[in-house]
Amino acid sequence: MRLYPIIIFAAAAAPATAVEVNVVYLERQTVRPPVLSNLDERPEDLGIAGARLAVEDNASSGKFLGHDYRLDVLQVAPEDAFDPALLGDADLIIADAPPADLNALADARPDALIFNATGSDDGLRAGGCRTNLLHSTPSDAMLADALGQFVASRRWEDLAMIVGPRDEDAALAETYQQSLAKFGAAIESEKIWPFDADLRRSAGAEVPLFTQELGEYDLLLIADSADDFARYVPFNTWLPRPVAGGAGLHAKGWAPVVEQAGAAQLQSRFVELAGRDMAPEDFGAWVAMRSIGEAVTRTGKADAASIRDHVLSDEFELAAFLGRPLSYRGWDGQLRQPVPLVTAEALVAQAPLEGFLHEVNEMDTLGVDRRESECRAFDGG
Template identity: 55%
Template sequence: MNGSFATAIALAFHATMAGAEQIRIDMIERRVTPPPILSNMIAPPGDLGVAGARLALSEIAATGKFTGQEYVLHETVVPPGAPFLPAVEEVLDDGARLLVVKASAKELLQLADLPAAGDALIFNATAQDDRLRGGDCRANLLHTTPSLSMRADALSQFALKKQWTDLVLIKGPNPEDEAFAAALRASLEKFGMALKGEKAWAFDANMRRVASAEIPLFTQDLPEHDLLLVADERGDYGRYVAYNTWVPRPLAGSEGIVPQGWSGVVEQWGAAQLQGRFRDAAGREMRSEDFGAWAAVAAIGEAVTRSGARDVEGLRDYLLSDAFRLAGYLGTPLSFRNWNGQMRQPIPLVTERAVVGTAPLEGFLHERSELDTLGKDLPDSECMQFGATQ
């Protein structure tokens, strides 16, 4: 390349960027004080979630250089104990209209219901509560993390495929444990199965010293089963159940075979390249929360590039249309359900070191999309905010 040609390219690039249209994306993170648990846990990364948004921003920014957009990521952290609504109201008053949020279901609904958020588009990157996709759905709230029912359905498909139909459950004492247990019960019923037995976790002591003595007795009276389901969403006691049960059986749920939105062990379909880029940027493995935020920002970039829309209403319409597809490195393009705003995505079933299956599994068919075998389908949806009828 000669010097004059290189100079011409540089000048053209500078002119393009000088006239670039700026598109603002806001990442809002509610920090919480981790709850006390029985075991000593490694603290979650301080950039959990936001690291995925940053990576996606860098990727769509590269495309924006050639299409005339300059993407800017604004990050807002609401500390533990600090009021949430005043912080997000300030962001909205400052002009934010595309929001990627890591917060609880309660706070997401408070945000979505703010008058100033009526013309905003909010992406839920981490909250898995089914009610956000059901009776408590909001038209301005989309979801890029799988629901509990999607995760549970992935596990049910795997159990049914393996013909592991005799199932029992150990449920933890926390609200999120009960929510996941409820999703598992409903999913088993959906696929024609049922629990043969269920027990509530009964210990409040550190199990590191007594697991080998107490857990065999605790599980001794469970009915004969093929698979032991564990609902322990905080990662509290489940690690001590493995290899300590009265009879040797595989575990699944929150421990053992775990249905996740994303995991560091996903490698196929170009995922290894995404994992490598994330590792280079964040210095750690990509987690489900990171993928949820990545998918939200990537979806915004894809919608801007493909639709030509710049307003929130136009972007939302495109995201919920049949035209939208996002390459999500999970083997099937991702899209949004137009009846509740949930992103359709395959669910990897993973152990600590490998993917053992990816739902929807072969043989689970659907008239519209096999991905809609995971989670609440349109006929069963309680969401009335999107107006979809087919």
């Protein structure tokens, strides 16, 4: 377990109404499952760098208002037991942690405000939701709905899917199925990924024969929660068809290829800070810290209750370089945001797509809407 300060900004000649904003970034480190490829290394500052950049952004306006921002980082190693007491009396927390730890923290610290910056698990937003746990990153349902809208817009009717061998892959496949059903599509053929060999050598021989059995289809979805095998499927399929989900076309909360609406400027500032591209985890942490900063700017208060009330109110909007102001849903604490649909080279589309309408906010066509939500803890539920 390590606790260390990342950055402190003090306002020069602060007025008598100076406000100190102390935030803890909790990283509950986990052991990643073994995967076929070691090409994707996890940056040591994943998520943390996004929060650091947002502290700089908050401080640029906060210095004129007497608002001081401090970010501390608490890292808990995989072999260490997680004890919410490690966070002391912190009441503003940005967390990168598994669902069980997030729920334990929320239950142990009911007066704190916790932002889940990285976890997409739908269960956190469902019947077991916590009113002091908000989500600044898209849910699995939102990401799947972005793909579902794209499929529906292209009028692709014959779909196939490959599902990985893990329980998490099966859960992701079910989310895809539910989303496609919402938009009038369905999976016609499905296979479980059977290979545990080194496909870096044999993908060109194995994958064509494996996908031949899927028959005819317009699009191949891949449910690969660990980003393991999906990379070996495109251009190795029996039929020349587009691939989406775990490879090919991705639905992401953020991606380096997002450049419009001022995003290129955010990307370049992040690269200057971290020396790498901004990942979805970084963006989720950036949004969480900026949400805190926006609430402090508007209310002049830095306590968890005041920030939560403002963030969940109709008055809250956050400009976040996605072309539309972001806000939080009052029934489950989920951030509303457009979802980029990207390849490694370019932004293909951004959901919600044109034609998918909602009586209140078109971004609520992504994920669980109010009338569908199982979350009953929030006032808006």
